[in-house]
Amino acid sequence: EIVLTQSPGTLSLSPGERAILSCKASQTISNSYLAWYQQKPGQAPRLLIYGTSNGANGIPDRFSGGGSGTDFTLTISRLEPDDSAVYYCQQYGTSPRTFGQGTKVEIK
Amino acid sequence: QLQLQESGPGLLKPSETLSLTCTVSGGSIRSSSFYWGWIRQPPGKGLEWIGSIYYNRDTFYKTSLKSRVTISIDTSKNQFSLRLTSVTAADTAVYYCARDRYYYDSSGAVWGWFEPWGQGTLVTVSS
Numbered sequence: 001e002i003v004l005t006q007s008p009g010t011l012s013l014s015p016g017e018r019a020i021l022s023c024k025a026s027q028t029i030s031n032s033y034l035a036w037y038q039q040k041p042g043q044a045p046r047l048l049i050y051g052t053s054n055g056a057n058g059i060p061d062r063f064s065g066g067g068s069g070t071d072f073t074l075t076i077s078r079l080e081p082d083d084s085a086v087y088y089c090q091q092y093g094t095s096p097r098t099f100g101q102g103t104k105v106e107i108k
Numbered sequence: 109q110l111q112l113q114e115s116g117p118g119l120l121k122p123s124e125t126l127s128l129t130c131t132v133s134g135g136s137i138r139s140s141s142f143y144w145g146w147i148r149q150p151p152g153k154g155l156e157w158i159g160s161i162y163y164n165r166d167t168f169y170k171t172s173l174k175s176r177v178t179i180s181i182d183t184s185k186n187q188f189s190l191r192l193t194s195v196t197a198a199d200t201a202v203y204y205c206a207r208d209r210y211y212y213d214s215s216g217a218v219w220g221w222f223e224p225w226g227q228g229t230l231v232t233v234s235s
Binding site for chain 2: 043047098101
């Protein structure tokens with residue numbers, strides 16, 4: 001199965017700064033079938049991005065995704081306090097679908 | 109607005125069978141565009157897809173869990189269920205149900221992302 005490695009483990013930034021989260025796959029993700037989720041403490045994950053760069057319904061355009069092959073990124077521009085959460089990537093190009101271990105974003 | 113809610117026992121002993129139900133409200137489980145899936149998250153760890161089911165009862169499971177997992181669906185109740193046999197402490201996790209996007213593109217059939225999710229239910233396996 002495809003292993004997704006996310007980095008950094010924790011990102012601590014101030015409001016207004018830009019966060020760049022990395023998701024590296026152990027093999028090429030076909031058709032860039034990659035999604036990103038946000039999970040706040042005690043809550044279920046929420047879809048942010050699918051198909052590498054398509055924003056889910058209701059997601060602010062401060063969240064953007066990019067990449068191809070084995071290297072993907074989630075960028076959060078102009079961080080807000082409410083963005084404090086763990087972010088997961090998920091690939092759906094190869095079965096079984098797998099998730100990364102998460103990146104925690106802390107807002108100073 | 110589509111909502112999902114998990115229900116079932118929160119405490120099991122080793123070797124028992126885990127049984128959870130997901131009730132879907134605000135929309136029909138009989139959709140040609142979606143499967144319905146189960147995902148789990150051990151405490152402090154990442155997410156693991158377990159399996160998914162279609163309204164016509166087509167199912168597929170993560171290979172490593174396949175021998176112990178059964179997912180079923182009751183379209184008359186707008187519910188689908190998870191059964192996991194012979195549980196151990198390693199099965200302790202928050203179990204989520206979620207809508208599983210399914211579509212066709214130039215590559216063929218695609219089982220994609222999960223949205224929305226239920227709130228999750230913690231299942232603890234302990235003697």
